[in-house]
Amino acid sequence: MAKRVVIAVGGNAILQPKQEPSFETQMENVKKSAEQIAKIEAMDYEIVLTHGNGPQVGNILQQNDMAKQVVPPLPLDACNGESQGFIGYMLEQALKNTLRKNQSSANVATLVTEVEVDRHDPAFDHPTKPVGVFYTEAEAKELKATKGWDMVEDGGRGYRRVVPSPMPLLIHGIDAINHLLEQNIIVIAGGGGGIPVYKTEDGYLRGLEAVIDKDRTGRKLAEQVNAEILVILTDVSNVYINYGQPDQQKLEEVCVKEAQRYLDEGQFAAGSMGPKIEAGIEFAKTGRTAIICSLEEADLALQGKAGTRISYT
Numbered sequence: 001m002a003k004r005v006v007i008a009v010g011g012n013a014i015l016q017p018k019q020e021p022s023f024e025t026q027m028e029n030v031k032k033s034a035e036q037i038a039k040i041e042a043m044d045y046e047i048v049l050t051h052g053n054g055p056q057v058g059n060i061l062q063q064n065d066m067a068k069q070v071v072p073p074l075p076l077d078a079c080n081g082e083s084q085g086f087i088g089y090m091l092e093q094a095l096k097n098t099l100r101k102n103q104s105s106a107n108v109a110t111l112v113t114e115v116e117v118d119r120h121d122p123a124f125d126h127p128t129k130p131v132g133v134f135y136t137e138a139e140a141k142e143l144k145a146t147k148g149w150d151m152v153e154d155g156g157r158g159y160r161r162v163v164p165s166p167m168p169l170l171i172h173g174i175d176a177i178n179h180l181l182e183q184n185i186i187v188i189a190g191g192g193g194g195i196p197v198y199k200t201e202d203g204y205l206r207g208l209e210a211v212i213d214k215d216r217t218g219r220k221l222a223e224q225v226n227a228e229i230l231v232i233l234t235d236v237s238n239v240y241i242n243y244g245q246p247d248q249q250k251l252e253e254v255c256v257k258e259a260q261r262y263l264d265e266g267q268f269a270a271g272s273m274g275p276k277i278e279a280g281i282e283f284a285k286t287g288r289t290a291i292i293c294s295l296e297e298a299d300l301a302l303q304g305k306a307g308t309r310i311s312y313t
């Protein structure tokens with residue numbers, strides 16, 4: 001029986017910070033991701049694919065802001081939907097074309113996914129999720145003063161706008177995902193962490209203005225679809241301790257307790273490796289395996305030959 005895997009594709013695989021955010025650039029990057037995903041499909045896995053949207057949803061917000069005299073800006077939940085749609089379109093088309101070239105019988109479908117969060121999540125009062133392009137310190141000050149945007153320094157790369165990022169509690173559409181997987185269809189779902197929604201007291205869904213972390217949603221997705229493995233793909237081959245220092249040490253196999261100890265020691269940066277490790281630890285607590293590896297080595301990592309594996313013991 002095919003094993004089920006949830007793969008979370010990092011934002012870098014779609015757009016790197018220094019690249020021009022054009023459609024063509026993103027499509028070229030996505031084609032490389034599709035080739036790696038197709039290799040995993042050929043290894044007989046049922047695949048649910050999820051992805052980031054930080055740069056893209058920030059750019060959509062900016063487009064809205066610049067055009068607001070002519071077209072009313074859409075709320076952030078709708079912008080999340082827009083980014084899910086166009087990134088899903090790029091991934092779906094690139095994957096279909098790669099599968100066709102490989103003469104695979106698998107198909108691909110993209111779902112627009114709503115994710116329930118707590119509308120009183122303290123994250124709404126403390127924006128932490130970087131979106132959009134990078135600014136200089138002077139530009140960041142100007143944007144804060146003129147537009148009221150919350151700005152932070154992001155990993156030594158410059159300043160970015162930040163928006164609230166609540167915890168995902170419940171992913172919608174799981175029955176549809178299961179049904180599609182059973183039909184040999186690769187499912188793209190929960191993109192950009194999903195569209196944050198909450199349920200009113202009388203049970204109606206309403207959108208919320210926030211961006212959910214895609215690693216957290218990837219973990220929830222993996223739990224809800226009962227995946228054996230959660231794979232988080234990024235731009236480094238492994239998780240390291242003392243990362244970036246002369247004595248940095250590659251982690252290959254790590255148990256939940258050890259990973260938690262390193263996390264508590266502050267080994268993993270909050271906006272980048274931190275959420276990936278947290279997601280990996282929480283998933284591994286269920287007795288299954290989480291892998292963090294580079295996009296290029298995804299197939300090797302699934303064979304236990306690359307990446308960092310987190311397991312319960």
Ligand SMILES: Nc1ncnc2c1ncn2[C@@H]1O[C@H](COP(=O)(O)OP(=O)(O)O)[C@@H](O)[C@H]1O
Binds near residue numbers: 011012234240271273
């Ligand atoms: N301890 C660590 N080990 C490995 N990478 C780390 C660590 N701490 C921070 N990082 C950074 O995390 C980055 C990956 O996170 P991020 O940029 O958010 O990726 P993505 O966009 O692929 O989700 C790496 O490029 C690396 O610079």
Ligand SMILES: NC(=O)OP(=O)(O)O
Binds near residue numbers: 052211215
């Ligand atoms: N939504 C999200 O986590 O996007 P990035 O991975 O691009 O930051």
